Amino acid sequence: MDKYLYFPIEVGTRELLSRFLTACIAAEQGFKVLIGYQYTLLEHAPILPIGIYFSKGTNAVSLKNLEMVKAQGHAVVVCEEENFFRGLRDNPIVITHDNIFDVCDLYLAVSPDEKNYLISRFGASIPVVCCGNARSDILRPDFRAIFDQEVKNIRSLFGNHILINTNFGILNNGMPNNSPQKIFETWLKIGVFASQLSLDQKTQVFKDYMRFEKSNMDFITQLLVRLAAEDCSVLIRPHPVEEASTWESQVRSLNKENISVVSDGNHIPAILASKLIVHTACTTGVEALLLGAPTLCLGTLQNSPAESYHMARQFNDVAYSVDEAERLILEHLAGGQSLVKNRNHYISRLPNSLSSWEPEPLAAEMISKQFFKLHESYNFVDTASQPAARKLQIIQESEAYKAESYMQKKFGLEKDFFTNHLQHFQTALKRFETTNVSQISDSVFMISNYEK
Incomplete structure (x- = not known):
């Protein structure tokens, strides 16, 4: 059975490079990793080969999407990108939904602080491990040469x-027609406020x-x-x-x-x-x-x-x-x-506040090990009415992605991004010589190892 990972991306400049590094390491372990625009991957969850879906969010919208992903037979791993160096104790903005562990098979915490916060909120039996965040890997000295030409240009x-x-995402939001009032309504909808707060208290926050x-x-x-x-x-x-x-x-x-x-x-x-x-x-x-x-x-x-x-x-x-x-x-x-x-x-x-800074191993390394461990132990059950129809194929791009220039700007990548940065990774780490990048759609790429 081929091993598949799915890495949905929301903000390219924030998490794409770190996800790509994680994908390269996972490919060494035999995974085929699809990385791309979040809603394109989500829409194809029912027909893509079952595997592990790695969500960067844990709010109410993420929960609803992950319920669908889980129902299609995929395993679910989550992290919360918004918790990267954010105070969690007594914060009225909680982001992580009360029911996230109903669908989550593994939560990857960025730090001991986040892990302890989750245990205090959900109990000691939750599946949570500290792995750090691969965003910090890219900041290490070994990787800085990646940016030499851009630094020189600037x-x-x-x-x-x-x-x-x-x-200033509230008062100066660039998304069309996204006023502060609409943003507040969105916050209410996706459940980022602590559930015990009244509407008046949420308004004051x-x-x-x-x-x-x-x-x-x-x-x-x-x-x-x-x-x-x-x-x-x-x-x-x-x-x-x-x-x-x-x-x-x-x-x-x-x-x-x-x-x-x-x-x-x-x-x-x-x-x-x-x-x-x-x-x-x-x-x-x-x-x-x-x-x-x-x-x-x-x-x-x-x-x-x-x-x-x-x-x-x-x-x-x-x-x-x-x-x-x-x-x-x-x-x-x-x-x-x-x-x-x-x-x-x-x-x-x-x-x-961070589990993966020097001299600790790369967060991407620790995260990939957790994917491998979960895949080895997980009881995958294909819930598709026609399991044989599940196969890797050319993906039809999400209509939301094609229609919204704002979304394309947020995500923004081409195959050259992967091939150029793969060369940088190879130089920095002296590995990934058999790593391959193939394009599946405008916004989805597959990272794998060449067949031997």
């Missing part, structure tokens, strides 16, 4: 610049997040005015979910050539190319720490519950005023060490 365009990463975003947007706006007057280059990189034109308009209003907006490409080379990373409690602050990049977190609402749930500020120096931020930035650009001297202290805090 530096040639912007010189020694400051990178400001924004993350959401309003707190809006206040948090508004204060941070104002902070960055004021900081940009200050930096526009300085002799430094500033690059603004909006989150993939944001509307980039908002920031482009703001930059035009400043009428200063030293400030630019770039919304395309992977965030890792953008971090590596910069002189300093500035952010508002974004996960990129932790990724910058792991990449060895100097980082400054902007903090505005010190008493805001929303700010306390973002763990990035526990791993970065924080400026709580525009004056302080401007001073720290200019001191750093002048050669000051205040934003780098605490790096070892922050790194020492990692073990409870």
